[in-house]
Amino acid sequence: MENNTSERAVTLKDLARELGIHPSTVSRVLHSDPASARGAASEATAQRIRDLAAEVGYSPDPQATSLRTRRTRLLGVVVPRLSDLVLAIMYEGIEDAAARVGYSAFVTNSRDDEREQRRKVEMMLARRVDGLIIGDSHLDGDVLPDLRRRAVPFVLMNRRHPGFPSATCDDIRGGELVAEHLWDKGHQQVAVIAGEPYASTAVDRTSAFVERWRELGGDIAEDSIVWSRFDTQGGREAAEKILASGKAPTAVFAVNDFAAIGAMGALRAHGLTVGRDCAVVGYNDTSLAAELPIPLSSVRSPMAEIGRNAVRMLQGVLRGEDVESVRLEPALQVRESSA
């Protein structure tokens, strides 16, 4: 298993010379699919080849292989930021699923900036990835149509976009679950920390919440819906805005756990006790939620599974199939913050 990366790596030619056979034979035995490898050499020869390869730690040069086969077995992944736990976990799912099918994942941050998105996509393409997983799509962006026009194989993840295949959580259902829960608890005055308006996650969760809330007979003013950044500071600022507007809500739905934590901070700063004076519900059920001083109710979304789905779908696209979007089911975890 010794791999002498130190100096020149062992090549197919080295193996062939050592065994006194032709490199093409070595290649066939080592790298064909099992079916064609079967007839590629006598069992005796094949065994000698495999033994030597294992002994010297032969590892094929991926650059040479790619140059010849026109495929890199590289998946490009573009996310807003890996420092957003949600994307980091999705990426773990991707890495995992990709490895299982012999691909490597290659990830980059776009900071949700349009220019940076384009730049990073071009960078991935310049590296000749076989396909892309886009985790940062903007509802108002024009990157996607452009990619389709250029016939680049890709799927969306995390955020959806009409007309393109995506692996997401069913954010509509998620928003509804929260509306139903807060309605059942008897709340009347609710507010939403809505996230970024360019992200389908934010828009779907928010609009589904509002729609369901009104269906149930509830009332919610437009100025109780505050768009915000997804992070803690964004949640705090949004909550401050809500509290400053006069009528204090009895419940706040933040479309992201980190924004919810920021909201909890703002509420406390105003002398309100979360759970008693004001309910708070977050989204994603990140590992933090259950462990907070006041445990946070949150909508669980299967993040790693969403990443795995994206890989599966992209495989389909690479095989030329028509793939359908997959929306995974969310589930509400009720905890002290809204019990």
Added chain:
Amino acid sequence: MENNTSERAVTLKDLARELGIHPSTVSRVLHSDPASARGAASEATAQRIRDLAAEVGYSPDPQATSLRTRRTRLLGVVVPRLSDLVLAIMYEGIEDAAARVGYSAFVTNSRDDEREQRRKVEMMLARRVDGLIIGDSHLDGDVLPDLRRRAVPFVLMNRRHPGFPSATCDDIRGGELVAEHLWDKGHQQVAVIAGEPYASTAVDRTSAFVERWRELGGDIAEDSIVWSRFDTQGGREAAEKILASGKAPTAVFAVNDFAAIGAMGALRAHGLTVGRDCAVVGYNDTSLAAELPIPLSSVRSPMAEIGRNAVRMLQGVLRGEDVESVRLEPALQVRESSA
């Protein structure tokens, strides 16, 4: 700027044919360093080449280039997990710095598992990265000596290891800062949530805290030092253990912000108010710390800068230089949790 990735990409040969010159001339003009590119062609020819390349969106095939030059301009990065915010931010620094010097970063999670670490390192090497940044080194591991023996270019990040160059925060100083702060505040009964004993970050912060505490005249029992996971749940469990031991501490130092948050939860569950009944100090000053309901005191470590330093150091190693470890200065941020 149109990049027709859709079908066969434009090659050097295509450009040469179009211009009626030899591919080698095109190559020299487009890809040599400025110095040798100067004498590579007449200014007129060079300009025609550059114009056409820009017009058709020529982008050199990195696989072909790598095969020829024996360099991929790829940096492999191994981290315990990107879902640890600390590593995610360091990675942002890496990506940034790498792009600036024409490299791409390639990251993978090892989950702090020795077998997985080896597997991931081998995967990176099989992809022929030019060098490695190791963010998950274990004090008791044997991966590093093996890499050195094989002459693989690498540097450590986040965690140090005697005898290998690393880019870290000065965790010794960080631990001391916390000891001095809590001593100044008049605390007598302190406990440490120490993190994983295989990580230098945990060991350095903890031992420096304890040492400085004793220097100042303080007393701390061995069973007030509890090793733990770095995450919120680990912090909660460790705090429970500390509280169960009888003598309630008046201050807790957790070597990680997430562990600190878990500890805050446990304290609250025991009816203690953080900041009033028991001080808590974390480490890294992640963006969450200042925004928590009870803002958390924390030692700020320059995470992105650590990542950038790792890239800079690895560049040095790749140039064959002897590089020195870099320890960046931490700074304590005092907030309500220990004010």
Added chain:
DNA sequence: CTGAAAGCGCTTACAG
């Protein structure tokens, strides 16, 4: 079952 050859897209001495 195995060999020989061509070629993927580059770069880089070597000529002239």
Added chain:
DNA sequence: CTGAAAGCGCTTACAG
């Protein structure tokens, strides 16, 4: 200043 050739390490029809 420019061209022609060789070769990086593979794979894959084509023969036999």
